[in-house]
Amino acid sequence: MHLLIPAAGLGKRMGSDRNKLLLTLNQKPLLAWTLQAIEQAQEISWIGLIGQPYDFPAFEQIIADIYLTKPVQIIQGGETRQASVYNGLQALPPQAQRVLIHDGARCLATPELFDRCAAQLRNCSGLIAAVPVKDTIKIVNSDQIIQSTPDRSNLWAAQTPQGFDVAMLKQCHHHGRELGWAVTDDAALFEKCDFPVQIVPGEETNLKITTPVDLAIAQFILQQRANPPA
Numbered sequence: 328m329h330l331l332i333p334a335a336g337l338g339k340r341m342g343s344d345r346n347k348l349l350l351t352l353n354q355k356p357l358l359a360w361t362l363q364a365i366e367q368a369q370e371i372s373w374i375g376l377i378g379q380p381y382d383f384p385a386f387e388q389i390i391a392d393i394y395l396t397k398p399v400q401i402i403q404g405g406e407t408r409q410a411s412v413y414n415g416l417q418a419l420p421p422q423a424q425r426v427l428i429h430d431g432a433r434c435l436a437t438p439e440l441f442d443r444c445a446a447q448l449r450n451c452s453g454l455i456a457a458v459p460v461k462d463t464i465k466i467v468n469s470d471q472i473i474q475s476t477p478d479r480s481n482l483w484a485a486q487t488p489q490g491f492d493v494a495m496l497k498q499c500h501h502h503g504r505e506l507g508w509a510v511t512d513d514a515a516l517f518e519k520c521d522f523p524v525q526i527v528p529g530e531e532t533n534l535k536i537t538t539p540v541d542l543a544i545a546q547f548i549l550q551q552r553a554n555p556p557a
Contacts, residue, residue: 328445329423330365330488331375331415334358334386334431335404346382347536348431353549357536359389360434366395367438370445371427373397375418377404377411412513413500419493425449426496427488428513432536435548440530441488447527448490453517455490456529457483486529489513495522 334348348358365371376386376399383401390399402418404411412428419426425448429436440456447454460482466475489512499516502508510516514524532548534541 328370328425328427328448329373329375329419329493330371330427330429330441331377331402331412331419332358332361332365332429332431333404333408333411333415334376334378334382335411336408346378346385348434349382349385350536350542352434352536352542352545356385356389357434358386358431359393361429361431361436362389362395362399363393364434364436364438365429365441366393366397368441368445369438370442371397373420373423374399375402375415376400376431377402377415379404407509409500409503409510409516413504416493416497416500423493425490426493427490429488430535433487433533434536435530435545436486436488436533437530440533444488444490444527447525451523451525452492452495453490453514453522453524454527455512455514455524456486456488456533457526458486458529458531458533460484483526484529485512485514486533486535487512491517495520 349356352360365374374397378386380403386401400418402415405414427444444456460479463479464477464482465473467473496513499520502520503516508519517524536542536545
């Protein structure tokens with residue numbers, strides 16, 4: 328299974344002036360934790376790492392430091408996540424029929440989650456890892472007035488990996504570029520093209536590192552994994 332990692336953004340909400348995937352968590356860059364989990368996943372055979380050229384030397388050093396055995400191709404990203412994934416799709420090997428896409432900032436995803444998504448992708452054309460929403464969600468207007476409260480039993484929080492048929496996802500991205508669609512994940516492009524997207528149970532610990540608080544929570548999760556309660 329082929330896998331793409333969009334890693335071309337900055338850490339503005341982290342208060343950082345550099346790629347947040349280069350920030351450290353327990354003495355390792357966030358990206359190193361992500362790549363280590365992918366290295367341990369049995370189903371993943373090729374990795375495409377999408378970033379900006381000024382980060383390429385740092386990416387190469389991380390790859391060397393963790394002794395990855397799986398082939399990694401570094402790909403130039405675009406101005407948005409959507410544009411970066413588009414570039415990544417064009418760089419896939421010709422034989423790639425299915426692809427997983429995983430945000431590098433979700434550095435606590437386990438090898439088992441990657442394998443579970445890869446296995447399910449053999450039986451469908453589109454999927455996302457997701458978890459049921461636990462909070463009550465409110466829909467509000469521009470004046471911050473509540474308009475409605477959707478049924479929580481139908482709400483799931485999207486995560487990555489997300490996986491797709493390569494030809495179909497390329498078609499969706501092509502339509503998106505032609506029609507000016509701006510989306511925050513690839514599943515939304517699939518949905519706009521009326522293609523079905525399945526849910527694969529995600530992991531509560533598969534949080535996206537966005538703020539300093541997330542980084543502190545991630546450190547606690549790693550400590551719990553290293554020293555599980557008796």
